[in-house]
Amino acid sequence: xxxxxxxxxxxxxxxxxxxxxxxxxxxxxxxxxxxxxxxxxxxxxxxxxxxxxxxxxxxxxxxxxxxxxxxxxxxxxxxxxxxxxxxxxxxxxxxxxxxxxxxxxxxxxxxxxxxxxxxxxxxxxxxxxxxxxxxxxx
Numbered sequence: 001x002x003x004x005x006x007x008x009x010x011x012x013x014x015x016x017x018x019x020x021x022x023x024x025x026x027x028x029x030x031x032x033x034x035x036x037x038x039x040x041x042x043x044x045x046x047x048x049x050x051x052x053x054x055x056x057x058x059x060x061x062x063x064x065x066x067x068x069x070x071x072x073x074x075x076x077x078x079x080x081x082x083x084x085x086x087x088x089x090x091x092x093x094x095x096x097x098x099x100x101x102x103x104x105x106x107x108x109x110x111x112x113x114x115x116x117x118x119x120x121x122x123x124x125x126x127x128x129x130x131x132x133x134x135x136x137x138x
């Protein structure tokens with residue numbers, strides 16, 4: 001299966017093509033009590049509040065992320081806790097997208113199903129664009 005590049009170019013940073021904004025996410029239970037809340041999460045401005053709530057509450061890592069951003073917002077393979085690096089939650093959809101696209105890119109050659117075969121022909125920038133656009137929950 002061959003996937004042709006359509007929405008990205010090899011020399012463009014996908015994140016620079018997106019307008020970003022900071023939003024709050026608050027999820028309440030049936031009884032009205034707040035079960036999750038995060039302020040100032042960075043997400044694409046085109047996302048709905050529902051998309052923001054889903055990303056922030058379900059996909060943001062809640063702890064263990066280098067607060068200085070680390071390489072691509074995630075810890076490097078040789079990262080060791082306790083070495084003067086402050087840790088905290090993910091604060092931006094950029095970090096989540098780097099992590100998810102990176103995971104797909106790192107494992108695409110070991111996947112043995114149709115999606116894995118399709119991913120063999122997609123570069124990281126296209127994966128970022130797919131995750132940023134998230135057409136299905138806008």
